[in-house]
Every structure is written in C-alpha cells, then in structure tokens.
Amino acid sequence: MPSFTLLELAGRIMPEQADHSAPSGFGAAFSTDRNIQQIGFHHRDAIRLLFILVVGSEETEDGERIFRGEKRAMAMDFLVRYPDYLADELLNRYERERDLASLQAARQIFERDEPDVRTVAMVRWRRGAFQNIEMPLSILTAHGLVRALKQTAGHKRHDFIVTQAALAFVAKIEREQPTLTWYRDRVQLVMTLAGFRSGSSLKDDQYLHPEYRGAPHGTEIPSIKGRVLTRLDSLRWRG
Numbered sequence: 001m002p003s004f005t006l007l008e009l010a011g012r013i014m015p016e017q018a019d020h021s022a023p024s025g026f027g028a029a030f031s032t033d034r035n036i037q038q039i040g041f042h043h044r045d046a047i048r049l050l051f052i053l054v055v056g057s058e059e060t061e062d063g064e065r066i067f068r069g070e071k072r073a074m075a076m077d078f079l080v081r082y083p084d085y086l087a088d089e090l091l092n093r094y095e096r097e098r099d100l101a102s103l104q105a106a107r108q109i110f111e112r113d114e115p116d117v118r119t120v121a122m123v124r125w126r127r128g129a130f131q132n133i134e135m136p137l138s139i140l141t142a143h144g145l146v147r148a149l150k151q152t153a154g155h156k157r158h159d160f161i162v163t164q165a166a167l168a169f170v171a172k173i174e175r176e177q178p179t180l181t182w183y184r185d186r187v188q189l190v191m192t193l194a195g196f197r198s199g200s201s202l203k204d205d206q207y208l209h210p211e212y213r214g215a216p217h218g219t220e221i222p223s224i225k226g227r228v229l230t231r232l233d234s235l236r237w238r239g
Contacts, residue, residue, distance in 0.1 A: 046136035047173070051183040052076050053146055054170050055191060057162045065167070066149075070133070070158035071199025078122055078129040078206060079190045080183075083114035084225045085209065089193050091231055105189060106232065115225040124215035128203045145169060 052073055057065040067073065079086045087106040094103040109115070122129040140146040145166035149159040174181045194202055207213050211222045 042135045042139065045131070045133070046139040047180065048077070048080060048183055049073070049133060049136045050140055050145060050166060050170065051187050052080065053140075053160055053162050054166055055184060055187040056194075057160075058196065065162040067160045067162055068157065068196070069199045070160075071127070072194075072197075072202065073133070073160075073199070074129065074131060075199045075202035075206065076187070076190050076194055077131060078221075079193070080186050081118075081120040081122060082221070082223070083109045083118055084223050084228050085206070085212075086190065086193075087115075088209070088224060088228045088231070089205070090189075091228070091235070093193065094235075103235065106228075110229060110232065115223055115228075119223065121220040124212070124219055124221050125217055128206060129212070129221055140166070143169075 053067045054065075056073070056076060057067040060066050079089065087109045090102040090106040090109075093099050094106070122131055124130070137146065137148070141148070143165075145163055147161040147163065149161060170184070174184065209224060211224050211227075215221045
C-alpha cells in the first residue's frame with residue numbers, strides 16, 4: 001500500500017482542476033513555477049491512469065488482474081479527457097439503440113459544463129491522440145500499484161498487471177477523497193462504450209471525427225463542443 005504522498009496529492013488534484021496544456025515533451029524550458037505545476041499534473045495523470053487500469057482490467061485464470069494494451073489505455077484516456085467526444089459517442093449509441101440512458105449521460109456532460117472545466121487536451125501524433133505515460137506509469141510502478149508485463153518475441157502489445165495494492169488504494173482514495181470517485185464513474189461510463197475492444201478498434205472510431213483526424217501532428221486535438229451541442233439541440237426538437 002503506498003504511503004500517503006500520492007493519496008495526499010490525489011486529494012489536492014480535484015477533477016475540476018482540468019488544464020488545457022499539452023503534455024510534457026512538446027514544450028520548451030519551464031519556469032520553476034511551471035515545473036511545480038507540472039509535478040502536480042504528473043500525479044493527476046497517475047491517478048487518472050490508475051482508475052483506467054483498475055476499472056478496465058480483467059481477472060485472469062490465476063486470479064491476477066490484467067489490463068491489456070497501452071494503445072487501449074490511451075484510447076480510453078482520450079474519452080475521459082475529452083467529455084465532448086465522449087458525449088458524441090453516447091449520442092451515436094442513443095441514435096443506434098434508442099438507449100435513453102446514453103442520451104441522459106450526454107446531456108449531463110453539458111449541464112455540468114464538463115467540456116469547459118474537465119477537458120485535459122491531448123496532442124495529435126502519428127498514431128492519434130498521444131500522451132507519454134512513462135511518468136505517471138513510473139509513479140504507479142514505484143508504489144507497487146501496477147507492473148508492466150515483459151514483451152515476448154513477436155508480441156508487441158504492452159499489458160499491465162494491476163496489483164491487489166492498487167485495488168486497495170483506489171478504495172482508500174474513494175473513501176478518503178470522495179470527489180475523486182468522478183474518475184471511477186467516468187471510466188465506467190467509457191467502459192460501457194469501449195468494453196474490451198482493442199486500442200486500434202477504439203482509435204478507428206476516434207479517427208472518424210474530422211477534427212481529430214485533421215489536427216496537424218504536434219498540435220492539440222480541438223474540442224467538438226459546438227458540434228455536439230448542435231446535435232443535442234437537434235435531438236431535443238426531434239423528441
């Protein structure tokens with residue numbers, strides 16, 4: 001069980017503290033203040049990644065929990081970080097299956113102004129939305145919460161073992177920092193769309209958005225808030 005610093009930091013990293021800055025690795029020199037802020041972002045990213053790996057993992061025959069695919073983690077992370085794209089996917093399901101719960105979830109995203117207050121931008125890179133997860137992953141690994149599986153010959157997918165300590169730590173976070181349960185709720189909503197599909201399959205859907213597909217490499221993927229709001233209004237008038 002990790003000590004307290006990560007939990008204390010988790011308590012300070014409210015989901016409302018979204019930022020629109022690009023991930024590290026794409027900027028120039030940082031000021032001291034910027035460096036301190038960046039450390040907070042690393043811990044926020046670690047907490048968000050932890051919830052994705054815990055909620056998106058599955059139990060193996062030997063009782064361990066495994067999350068399959070770094071690309072899948074990144075595709076799910078995109079939907080957590082971009083509430084407007086998630087809302088659009090929910091509307092797709094509503095129109096396909098007439099699932100009223102999906103319509104209501106999409107509406108709530110906008111009623112809570114999530115595209116404005118919770119978006120954490122990602123950079124468009126060669127394989128779509130990109131975030132270097134080395135730092136948040138190293139934080140989780142250092143605390144014994146996650147363990148990367150070694151790749152074997154011919155096996156290119158990166159999988160992760162989610163330890164029992166991770167499950168206990170997430171329970172502790174939710175008990176002691178209840179505002180962070182937003183992450184569990186959000187990843188569970190994403191899982192209703194993503195399930196255990198591969199990262200490539202999820203990214204194929206994301207490439208259908210012209211704003212995502214057309215973003216120049218190295219730039220932030222733009223919001224689609226306006227387009228989704230128009231779609232919601234259209235559905236309201238259609239009844």
